[in-house]
Amino acid sequence: MPVTTADKCAAFKKMHESGCFILPNPFDVGSARALQQLGFKALASTSAGFAWSIGKADNRVTVDDVVTHLTALCAAVDLPVNADFEGGFAVEPDKVATNVARGVRTGVAGLSIEDSTGDAAKPLYDFNLAVERVKAAHKAIDADDGGVLLTGRCEAFLWGRNDLNLVIERLQAYSAAGANCLYAPGIKTREEIAAVVKAVHPKPVNLLIGASGPSLQEAADLGVRRISVGGSLARAAWAGFMKAACEMAEQGTFTGLAHGYPGGELNKMFK
Template sequence: MSVSVAQKRAEFRKLHESGCFVLPNPWDIGSAQLLAGMGYKALASTSSGFAWSIGHRDNDVTCDDVIAHLTTLCAATDLPVNADFEGGFAHDPAGVAANVTRGVATGVAGLSIEDSTGDASKPLYEMSLAVERIRAARKAIDDSGADVMLVGRCESFLVGQPDLNATITRLVAYADAGAECLYAPGIKTKEQIVAVVKAVAPKPVNLLVGAPGLTVREVADMGVRRISVGGALARVAWGAFLRTARDLAENGSFAEFAHAVPHAEINGVFAKKA
């Protein structure tokens, strides 16, 4: 790669100053390099896409797995990479800080910490603990001396607690604790999106879009700074794979192969390795 880690981080931070950009989510070297060649300005990892690629459920990978994956992803492209770092792979703030330090060392330009616990009976961390976890991540980044952007995520809409006011209260608290970009995956309506953008301004907001509906222009007009797609691209790829494999297994048909990318086209995208 010809771009230094410091340059990637500086470029990533600049992207958040104005306008709106799309942050697509590759899950391996090939998908990262394909996206990098399509004009995108930055990438983000996807916990689900990566987990599926190694035969695991989402949120069922280890910190070691993710550290190795992020190191590989960052080395594979000149674009800055934002890490889906799940909940920091620890419950206590000290554990989150230690793992964030490891995450920063992979070369990422941004890193998100979410407030979901993985416990269906109590899906979100209690507010004060959630804030302390963000504060610990902030301190770990600051102590590293790396210019890595910290993203604070509130998972309330994804865990069955779609209370917009409570979500905004958490996001504002995470911003106050040092999160530089705020993210509430699961908000969908214009009213919800605009309310979040207004509440945390002037800090930027990341919007997750994983289904048809809004356009990039419409999202930009709401004041959102960046758009990520989570595991959507991976699901599209798996969808084509499953449709084709099922048709072959159940019907003995090769018809779905008609939709495959020609070998020469995909092969030509990748540079010949020495």
């Protein structure tokens, strides 16, 4: 029996009720199918990983690019997909709502909205505007009545604003504005993680982990509900590609190709 979007949304919501799970970030259809084969129960898109896969820098893709990408990811796997929807591809709340409605129609089970402006001089939207943007996203999701889970993101730590009180104030406001899950990428210490979990309880918290951080069990012990890895899997894939390609370009040798994943195994996975 085909897995419907409603099935995916219900399963995704259930996953947030207890325990902690890994939400890995594929960057294309192939990597999404591979992660499903490995037994993961849900996936999340990555703005950076996707952008690199189409030859663009992070935060330089369009809403049309992302909607097409999300539609392909959701159709390719039977798992719930959470959309990294950046800042909603608009500033004004009503335009964020319009774009979120488009995102919801791709078949995603979750969608995140962040509060970063992209301007280093003023990296976060003003508090009230940031809250209104989350409210608008929530309203658009609610109008669809499909059960898509909304994640509110505070990007302060990623922009060097390491003010935990600011982050908590914003996450609590995003929760009140309708966010079902809260996310502050960049927090790392046990004390920071525990403080965020406590501040937004009983809403679930997403934790970003790159090359280092707590284990799944350690994050669960801190009360985290899910762990995502952002563009880290994409960067790992690019590392192997660039190492082998640079060797060919600079030395005219091909030893790096010996470390590739077996083609026969890939064919088995994708048959």
